[in-house]
Amino acid sequence: MPLRRILGLSAAVSGRLCRGFSSSASRPAWAMIHPLARLAESTAPRASLRFAEPPCLSHLIIPAHLADPPSRDPRSEDVTIIYGGVLKTSSGDGLLLLAFMDISGTAPIVATHGGTQERKLTGVDLDVDMRRFVCNPLSGQMFRLPDIDGTKKTEWFSEMGILTQSERPDRPPDRYAVAVLSEDRDGQEGRFVMRRFLSQTGEWEKLTARCWPWPAGWLWWVDVSWGVVSSDPFSDQPDLRFIELPTGSVTEPVEGWEDQRVQSRYRHMGVSEGRLRYAEVSREKPFMLSSFALDDDDSGWTLEHRVALSRVFAL
Template sequence: AASPAPSWVILGSVPRVLSAADANADLPPGPGAADFSLALPAPPRVALLTIPPRIFPCRTTPENFPSVLAADPSAGLLLLHADQGRATGPTIIDTPGHQEFSWRPLVAGYFVLDAAAASALPLPKPELIAHPGHLGLVASPVGEGYMVAELQPFLGGDTAYLLRFSSQVGEWVSKSVGYPLPARPLSPNGVVACSGRLWWVDLSWCLLTCDPFADAPALDVVPLPDGKALKSKEAWGLLDKYRCVGVSAGKLRFVDMYRNRNSNGAAQISVWTLADYP
């Protein structure tokens, strides 16, 4: 009998990309074929997502590689960023409230992966996504389906756009929402799904949360624990090595690792759990 799946796993954020020869052997193309594979070893071993070149056709480099942006384990869903090769022309966006003509070096690609079906759904119009670090995925808390959403704030503004893709609708819809934070860049430290909501994480400042399924989504601010907020851009690019926000046992938790100056520099790990919200 097969071993039962572990109750939790450590998922590597950078998938393995098969060569064309390996892809034909391990993930055969064609209708009904698996789009990816995902082994789930018991922790502390790292689970690794494997994708074929038809999902990521580029050569993997330190500057261009696929990455898992978000996950909702409650539904076995992953959100994958995988660019689709060099751009051969300009990016043109012409939607109500958003017109853009720009040159981007790569053709963006985003996929929703369903672990149960081993299927990868490419999201339409990936050029509408402004920053993958503000893109999240959450399963519907009632019934089937999911929502992919990106928060697009404007520095100094009191409104932001919430760009939403519903699996039930099948297209992107942009919604203006009130933005409750003062003028300061929101660090793109990822988006977490918990309790049917999305949580935009700034490891130096706070969390923003909303119900993306609501007809009129409203953003709420959840501050970090006392004494943990930093100045704007303080430890920029380093905090994700020492801090994280994630879900454990159904609860949202903030983890901070630091050096204790009173214990010969020994590492200290503190964990805070958010009380039931709201």
């Protein structure tokens, strides 16, 4: 992920994700960051990036107190089983979106030995609490996003994106938006809702998203069995744009987590050299690797490369 432009994040954003960014000449142009954030027992006021030259992984180290850990009465039967953070995504210029999951359970005290309590785990709460943060990995600044719809029970809002915007080309961003797209459960069938957080307002908003034909360049949500949806989270009337995967690549929906994990081993979509690209590998010999790029007019996909991996491995 590129990291340069966030060094001078403008005052419009700095109200909630403060400025004060390093301008060291030794700053990295980009980094590969491990998806699991490491919590440290530290009173440091900021997170830190333990940088490693790519292709080695860098690690984001977060003092535990900055991660807003859950507070529970030590005499209560409610306990924290796991509290950990995952790097969900990044903006084009390096801001990180983190999600912390609080998995709790019931563990009554069954014995006391001196000052030590012995507990027995009797249940796990699968309706977990979520806390989300925007982080600048260079300055270590973190901003806790408000709870969506006023509740921490928002695990199902999993596919979020973060986008920055600048008034001047090739300049540090003036603002950022975090957005998630979901089907409108309370409205008409087939209608979608965007929940967005704007750095200018500091609040979540709920907007009805309309479906229209496709342009390029907004926030993208990917389903590697079906296609991609994009929308502009800065618009007060966000439109949804959809484009299907290349011909022959669309499959039946993959529902289960394990099936999704297996499918992700064979398919991937991402941005490279400023263009959206999709790659897939067939599951049978000769294991064909196909790479496609989204057309300039966003009307479809162009096959760029196709090679049999069995021939490559034989070299």
